[in-house]
Every structure is written in structure tokens, then in C-alpha cells.
Amino acid sequence: MNSSLTIGQVARRADVNIQTIRFYHRRGLLEQPKKPPNGFRRYSEDAVARVRFIKRAQQLGFTLQEVGRLLMLEDGRSCEKTRSLATEKLALVEARLADLNRLRRVLKELIGKCDVTKGNRAVACPIITTLAARED
Numbered sequence: 417m418n419s420s421l422t423i424g425q426v427a428r429r430a431d432v433n434i435q436t437i438r439f440y441h442r443r444g445l446l447e448q449p450k451k452p453p454n455g456f457r458r459y460s461e462d463a464v465a466r467v468r469f470i471k472r473a474q475q476l477g478f479t480l481q482e483v484g485r486l487l488m489l490e491d492g493r494s495c496e497k498t499r500s501l502a503t504e505k506l507a508l509v510e511a512r513l514a515d516l517n518r519l520r521r522v523l524k525e526l527i528g529k530c531d532v533t534k535g536n537r538a539v540a541c542p543i544i545t546t547l548a549a550r551e552d
Contacts, residue, residue: 430467
């Protein structure tokens with residue numbers, strides 16, 4: 417394992433900034449190499465791959481805590497546990513989608529009510545009325 421990359425080179429190759437690398441160090445997601453006397457820390461290509469893994473997992477909606485769990489399963493022999501984590505994430509995504517679809521329906525309905533009352537100054541704005549209503 418050749419350790420010849422600086423933190424800046426790792427960041428550039430992984431398409432993140434140096435602060436991201438340092439943040440991953442603090443979170444325990446990326447090992448910080450030892451600093452030699454009178455020198456700079458050197459990283460291997462494995463560090464680039466690990467940062468890319470973290471970013472891809474985040475793009476799929478995994479939190480950094482969940483990414484940490486995935487990294488512990490990175491050996492490739494823990495497919496069932498990894499599948500379980502992905503299944504949990506999918507359930508959360510589907511719940512969010514259901515919530516977003518419900519919000520979409522409600523907003524469309526409110527906008528439709530506005531369109532019906534458009535120009536009628538005697539009628540209060542349906543959106544404001546709905547938002548101001550108390551739910552008991």
C-alpha cells in the first residue's frame with residue numbers, strides 16, 4: 417500500500433474539500449495517518465476509495481452514523497446485515513415519499529381554492545385561513 421497522497425490530493429481525487437476529510441477523521445470514518453517528524457501526513461489510494469464510498473452512501477440518504485455501520489460491514493461478507501440497513505433506509509424513503517405526496521395533494525387543493533376565490537376581496541385567502549385555523 418503506497419502512501420503518497422497529501423490530504424489535498426485525496427480531497428481533489430474524491431471531489432470533496434479538505435474540511436470534509438478532517439470532519440471524517442473526527443467522526444471516525446477515516447483513519448488519520450501518523451505525521452512523520454518534519455513532514456506531511458500521507459494517505460493511500462484506499463483513503464480516496466473510502467471517501468468516495470462515504471459520499472456515495474450519503475447520496476443514497478444514509479446518515480454518517482449509518483455510513484459508519486456500513487463501513488464496518490465493508491468486508492463484503494456481511495450482505496445480510498447490509499441488506500437489512502438498506503431495507504430500513506428504503507422504508508424511511510418510502511415514508512417520506514408518502515408524506516411528500518400528501519403535502520403535494522394538500523398544497524394543490526389550497527392553490528385550487530385560491531384560484532376559485534381569485535379577485536373576490538370579500539373572501540379571505542383560503543391558504544391563510546387554513547394555516548391560521550386551530551386544530552383541536
